Amino acid sequence: MxxxxxxxxxxxxxxxxxxxxxxxxxxxxxxxxxxxxxxxxxxxxxxxxxxxxxxxxxxxENNDAKGEKVITPFSKFIHAMTQSVSLQEEDDIMLDHDFDGIRELDNKIPPWWTALFYGGIIFAVIYMIDYHVIGDGNVQQSEYQQEVQAAAVRLEMLTKSGAMLTEETVTLLTDIASLTAGKTSFDKNCAACHGFGGEGLVGPNFTDEYWIHGGSIKNIYHTIAEGVPAKGMISWKSQLSPNQIQEVGSYILTLKGTNPPNQKAAEGEKWVESIDGV
Ligand code: HEC
CATH class of the missing domain: 1.20.58 (Methane Monooxygenase Hydroxylase; Chain G, domain 1)
Structure with a gap:
């Protein structure tokens, strides 16, 4: 109890x-x-x-009806693992020597202990080969590298999805697919005020060299995302994703010098790209 x-x-x-x-x-x-x-x-x-x-x-204690000890498969297994000698048989394995009345039994080393001992040696050899010879094991350094790699993949995914894109990180796109996408959203959302050729209507002309709010891709990204509500240019960040703003901004910059008919007079200042592109 x-x-x-x-x-x-x-x-x-x-x-x-x-x-x-x-x-x-x-x-x-x-x-x-x-x-x-x-x-x-x-x-x-x-x-x-x-x-x-x-x-x-x-x-x-497992005793049967007659009071005799029952040998279960489990107790057999335990005996095989321990090789213990019962109290009655201890005399058979008593060693001769006697130190101040202390005597010693010649017990076998229990097989479970031996198994653990040799198992440990085998494990150590496999471990050493795996981690230090083949170098396949996941030691700290490779674990770190794997994490860095996984983070890089995640960063690339985030960059592609536009989650990392801001007016600080935006770059000018030049590939045909992005510019075509930019043209599609320009024709749909912007042409009404800026003209299909970017010649300018209510909004300013994009084909000249003059910009009111700056002509770098970062400036343009900012103008499109935040808008100039007081002047009739709305903020587009709730309707266009960062990627779409980057595409349409990049498209606008391809219109420079295309010289369409019915151009609106230049507004703002002549834009000179500085060395760092801001
Ligand atoms: C309702 C009309 C209207 C629509 C639609 C419109 N804009 Fe504008 N946009 C304007 C006006 C007006 C200005 C001038 C703001 C100012 O004077 O500060 C302007 C200014 C701009 C500028 C800054 C030009 C400069 O000289 O600095 C950019 C870039 C621009 N718009 C891009 C776009 C894009 C891209 C779209 C479509 C997604 C768009 N606009 C849709 C009216 C519009």
């Missing part, structure tokens, strides 16, 4: 520990680190439960 109480304490302890990790995982630990903490806790719990069951099985 006394033993039982002691055993039930251990699973309870781990149960509480699992719950406590759940509560702090919600606040700061990421899902990934929570997952690994949970795995370790589950593994230790499973090990402890197995250990407790093992203790219960080993120490519980």
């Amino acid at each position: 006394k033993n039982k109480r002691k055993f039930s304490f251990i699973p309870t302890f781990w149960f509480l520990l699992i719950f406590s990790t759940t509560s702090f995982a919600g606040t700061e630990a990421s899902d990934a680190s929570y997952g690994s903490v949970l795995k370790v806790v589950v593994a230790i719990t499973a090990f402890l439960i197995a250990f407790v069951l093992w203790l219960v099985l080993v120490y519980s």
